[in-house]
Amino acid sequence: MTNNYLKLQFYSLPRNQAFARDAVAAFCLELNPTLSALSDVKTAVSEAVTNCTVHAYRGCSGLITVECEIEDNTLHMKISDEGKGIDDVNQAVQPFFTSAPTDERSGMGFTIMQTFMDEFKVSSEKDKGTVVCMSKTFNAEVENA
Numbered sequence: 001m002t003n004n005y006l007k008l009q010f011y012s013l014p015r016n017q018a019f020a021r022d023a024v025a026a027f028c029l030e031l032n033p034t035l036s037a038l039s040d041v042k043t044a045v046s047e048a049v050t051n052c053t054v055h056a057y058r059g060c061s062g063l064i065t066v067e068c069e070i071e072d073n074t075l076h077m078k079i080s081d082e083g084k085g086i087d088d089v090n091q092a093v094q095p096f097f098t099s100a101p102t103d104e105r106s107g108m109g110f111t112i113m114q115t116f117m118d119e120f121k122v123s124s125e126k127d128k129g130t131v132v133c134m135s136k137t138f139n140a141e142v143e144n145a
Contacts, residue, residue, distance in 0.1 A: 003069055003070060003071050004027070004030065004069070004070040005067070005068070005069045005070075006023070006024070006027045006066075006067065006068040006069075007065065007066070007067045007068075008020060008023055008065070008066040008067075009063055009064070009065045009066075010063070010064055011061050011062070011063065011064070012052050012053040012056070012057045012061050012062050012063070012064050012081065012083075013053070013061060014053055016049070016053075016064070017046055017049045017050055017053065020045055020046075020049045020064070020066050020079075021042045021045045021046045021049070022042075023066070024041060024042070024045045024066065024068055024077065025038055025041060025042050025045075027068050027070075027075075028041055028068070028070065028075045028138075030070065031070065031073060031075060031138040032138065033138050037136065037138060040116035040117070040136065041075065041077075041116075041136055043112060043116055044077075044112065044113045044116045044117050044134055044136075045066070045077065045079070047109040047110075047112050047113050048077075048079040048109075048113060048132045048134070049064060049066070049079065050109065051109050051110075051130075051132075052064045052079070052081040052083065052130070055083070055084075055086075056081040056082075056083025056084055056085075056129065056130060057081065057083045057084075058083075058084070062081060062082055062083055063081070063082060064079065064080070064081050065078075065079070065080045065081075066078075066079050067079075067080075073137055073138050073139065074118075074135055074136065074137040074138070075135065075136050075137075075138070076133070076134075076135045077132075077133070077134045077135070078131060078132070078133050079131070079132045079134075080129060080130065080131040080132070081129045081130055082128065082129040083129050083130065084126070084127060085124045085125050085126040085127055085128055085129060085130055086122070086124035086130055087126065089122050089123070089124050092110060092122070092124075093110040093111070093114070093122060110122065113132065113134060116136075117134040117135060117136050118135055118136050118137050119133070119134060119135040120132075120133070120134050121133045121134075
């Protein structure tokens with residue numbers, strides 16, 4: 001199968017979260033995912049885009065870039081921003097950690113992404129932005145069972 005590629009770029013507006021989630025879900029349909037696997041992808045994308053909107057561009061707007069590539073039976077996703085960056089990535093990926101406690105954030109976004117994806121990595125640079133890379137492999141035999 002030939003690799004397929006998608007790149008979206010949009011403003012960090014809350015209303016664009018659903019757009020990103022649905023666009024990525026539609027893109028990965030060629031992998032014939034189960035409803036459960038599709039829900040995992042949509043949830044992970046929602047969490048990543050929400051993090052960009054809430055934390056990276058707190059109080060202002062900026063660009064969010066979503067890139068996806070299908071390689072064999074695996075969906076690779078890279079969601080990035082050019083926002084304020086994360087001071088301590090190791091701390092940020094811990095369950096219940098939030099940099100916005102007064103906003104009643106649960107601090108579970110990265111934990112949810114890690115749980116629903118097969119591969120997960122965060123890199124960030126102060127005042128330059130954050131990149132979240134995630135992958136999910138769809139096993140045709142298991143998915144169709």
